Amino acid sequence: MKNDNFIIKEFLDNAFNLKSHLMEFFSIGASDLNEFLANAKMNLANSHPGDALSDVSEFYSEIVGDRHVADLAAWHITSKDYIADTLKLQQRFSRDLVLDFGGGIGTHALANAMSSTVEQVFFVDINATNRKFVEYRAKELGVEKKLTFCNTIKDTQISKFDTIVCLDVLEHLDDPASQIEIFNEIMNNNSIALFNWYFYKGENNEYPFHIDDEQVIEEFFTILQSKFLEVFHPILVTTRAYKKIR
Numbered sequence: 001m002k003n004d005n006f007i008i009k010e011f012l013d014n015a016f017n018l019k020s021h022l023m024e025f026f027s028i029g030a031s032d033l034n035e036f037l038a039n040a041k042m043n044l045a046n047s048h049p050g051d052a053l054s055d056v057s058e059f060y061s062e063i064v065g066d067r068h069v070a071d072l073a074a075w076h077i078t079s080k081d082y083i084a085d086t087l088k089l090q091q092r093f094s095r096d097l098v099l100d101f102g103g104g105i106g107t108h109a110l111a112n113a114m115s116s117t118v119e120q121v122f123f124v125d126i127n128a129t130n131r132k133f134v135e136y137r138a139k140e141l142g143v144e145k146k147l148t149f150c151n152t153i154k155d156t157q158i159s160k161f162d163t164i165v166c167l168d169v170l171e172h173l174d175d176p177a178s179q180i181e182i183f184n185e186i187m188n189n190n191s192i193a194l195f196n197w198y199f200y201k202g203e204n205n206e207y208p209f210h211i212d213d214e215q216v217i218e219e220f221f222t223i224l225q226s227k228f229l230e231v232f233h234p235i236l237v238t239t240r241a242y243k244k245i246r
């Protein structure tokens with residue numbers, strides 16, 4: 001196990017060897033990697049079918065393929081100070097059984113798996129490429145025993161989690177209110193959930209897959225404010241920490 005400062009330093013140094021993991025896993029050379037990362041954001045946005053999409057989750061499970069890995073990798077590399085702050089935040093709260101819902105390229109799940117306060121991390125992501133990529137990364141980093149990979153929360157077969165991490169995912173769901181209700185049901189009185197959200201499609205529709213429907217957002221905040229109590233933390237990031245209202 002590594003200490004907290006060392007984990008942050010490793011992330012800031014090389015994002016947990018992200019570039020070499022990308023090259024090896026996707027069999028791409030160093031020069032192609034730059035192209036893979038440079039166009040990632042627009043490639044992801046352009047792959048969205050717009051109103052033709054009838055089931056929101058289909059975009060992530062069937063359409064994006066490796067484009068989300070590229071987009072998330074580019075973001076975690078270019079915004080490493082911000083991402084490092086979110087890792088510092090989870091270090092304040094993460095313990096025992098952790099659910100990382102919509103874990104993406106695994107930065108948060110891998111950091112939690114390296115932590116001595118965490119017993120097991122359940123990485124849930126609807127995208128099979130993401131799951132396989134993070135499984136590969138976990139083996140490379142020697143933390144595979146502390147990670148379990150699942151398609152859905154039900155597949156984890158865990159009834160209560162001590163920590164829930166759900167970062168930059170809620171705006172990707174058709175019903176974020178129902179999702180946080182599910183989270184509430186799988187928390188005990190001491191559990192902490194870390195949530196953020198960005199219900200906005202962007203200035204130039206760079207996030208066409210983000211939900212921005214007013215009624216959906218109102219329903220989300222109604223559930224959030226009726227079932228969760230915020231727990232203060234001093235880190236200047238958008239992510240908030242919550243416990244259950246008893």
Ligand SMILES: C[S@@+](CC[C@H](N)C(=O)[O-])C[C@H]1O[C@@H](n2cnc3c(N)ncnc32)[C@H](O)[C@@H]1O
Binds near residue numbers: 060
């Ligand atoms: C913007 S990424 C965030 C990744 C990661 N949490 C981070 O902060 O870098 C959103 C992730 O949610 C996943 N996702 C979308 N819908 C999902 C669903 N219904 N169940 C599980 N994962 C989902 C996507 O596959 C993607 O990995």
